[in-house]
Amino acid sequence: MKIYDSSARAKVDFEPLEPGKVRMYVCGPTVYDQIHIGNARTFLAFDVIRRWLVASGYEVTFVQNLTDVDDKIIRRAQEQGRTAEEVAGECSEAFIEQMRRFNVIDPDIRPRATKEIGPMIGMIKGLVEGGHAYAADNGDVYFSVRSDARYGHVSGRDVDSLLAGARIEAGELKRDPLDFALWKAAKPGEPTWDSPWGPGRPGWHSECAAMVHRYLGTPIDIHGGGSDLAFPHHENEAAQAECCWGGDFANHWMHTGMLLIEGEKMSKSLGNFFTLKEVLDKHSAAALRLLMLQTHYRSPLDFSFERLQGAESSLSRIATAVENLRWAAGHVPQGAEPGAQLAAGLVAATERASAAFEEAMNDDFNTAEALAAYFALVSEANQYLERCEGAADPEAATACAASILGAFAILGIELPVRQSDLPLALVGVAQGLVGYGGDDVDEAAQAILDARAQARAAKDWGRADAIRDELTALGLLIEDTAQGTRIRRA
C-alpha cells in the first residue's frame, strides 16, 4: 500500500510502526457552530482511509479530538449570552449527530480538550523545563521556535522565510515573532484553569499534541487533517511533541485538499459555505459521499448542487443494476439454460473490477479510480443481462451484485437498493381492482399482475395502464422485463 506523505512530499510505502496495527489521529473541529461540507470532506477522506486500512487487515486505533475551548467558542458564547461550555456542548452533540448521518464511523476515542487540561499543562511544563518554552510576565507561555532545530519539517518551510509573515500582536509578549502561545493567561469572562503560570487556558496547538501523546503515544503512524492545518497547526503540534518527548511525532502526515465553491475555498470567514446538515437535509449521505469520492482526496474539490444531483443519478443507476442482477438471479424461467460462456464473462468482469478497485485503493486511496472500476462493472453487468435473454446465471449474477454492494460499502456508500418486499396496501388495491378476497400481499400482487397480463393480451391498454397507475400511486413500478413482469418500489 502506498500513501502520499505530505511531509516527505512523496508517495511512500506504508508500513505501520507496529506490525499489523495502525494508530491514526485526525484533528477534529472547533465546536462553535455546525460544521460545513468542507470540514466534512476531510472527515470523509479519513473515514474512507480508515475503512480501507481495516479492510486490508490492519487493527486501527483512530482518535479524533473535539476542540471545545477556543477564542471562537468564547466569542460565540458572548454573542449569544451563554456560557462557552453550553455552546461547545451543543455543537459537539450536533457534530457527532451529523457525522453519523454522513455515515462516518465514530472514532475509537474522542477526547475533549477541556477534559485534558492536566496532560497539556504537563507537556507545557516539560517544554519550559527543557528550555523550549518560557512564561511571560502576563502569564502567557510561549514556545520558542528557534529552540527547535527541526521546526518547519512538517510543512516544508524554512524558518527564516517565515519571518516575513510573522508579527507580534498587541498584548503579546513574545521574545521572537515566530513564537506561539502554549498557554494563554486568563482574560475576564473566559473559561480558565489553574496552572503553574496562573489561571488561563491552553493554546490550540497544545491540545492536539497532548491528546495524541496520551491516547496513542508518539510517534503515531498517521496524522491527518485539512491542508490548511499543515501550517501552522501541525507544524506547531509536532514541534511541541518532539521537543517534549523526543523522537518523531508522526511517522506520516496526510492532508486533504480544500473544498471549493465556484473556485474559491469554502470557509466560514468568507461566508460561502454550506453546512453538512443543510446538505444532508436535502440529499442522501450516499450521494454526497459519492460526489466527494469521485475526486482524489488531495485535489481541490469544486462543490455544486448540480454535481450532487448528478451523483444521485449515478447512485440510482448502480442500485438499479444491483436490483436487476438480483431479480434476474431469482427469476430464471423454467427449463432455461444459462449460457456458460456469458456467465464466465460476468465472473471474470467481477474479478477484474474487484482487483482494479483494490489496486486503486492501495495507490494512495485513489477512490475516483476505484469507483470507475465499479462503474465499468455495472456497465458489463447490464450488458450481460441484455445478452443472456432472460436466462441469467444465478450464481454469477448474485456474486456480481454482492461485489458491487461490497465495494460501495467499503467506501461507506449505502446504495439505495429498493426493498423487494411489497407493502400491505397492495391487498386493498387488489380487492378494489380485481376483487381479490384474501389477505396475502404476494397473492394480491400476483392477482394484479395476472389481471394486467390479461388486459394486455386483449390489447386493452387503457385497463393495463390504469392498473399501473394504481400502483404508481402507491410508490410502486410495474416493469416488463425479459424475465417477466415485476413490481418494485419506485
Place this chain on the structure above:
RNA sequence: GGCGACGUCGCCAAGUGGUAAGGCAGAGGCCUGCAAAGCCUUUACCCCCAGUUCGAAUCUGGGCGUCGCCUCCA
C-alpha cells in the same frame, strides 16, 4: 513578496513517458402497446511556446491563467 499545487470533452474527473478511464448532461438509434430499465452510436490535436526523447497529457525551461498556505480555518 516567500512557499506549494493545479490547468485533460458542455460540467466534473482519473491517468506521471508508448497514440486519452469513468460519472453527469446533450444528440441520434434499438428494445417496448406505451412506459420503466437497459443496450448501441456520437464530441478531446490533454492552456500556449520551446526543448529532451524513437516516442510526452505525462520530463525540462519559459509564458499565460487559477487556487491554496504564509493570520482563525478541515
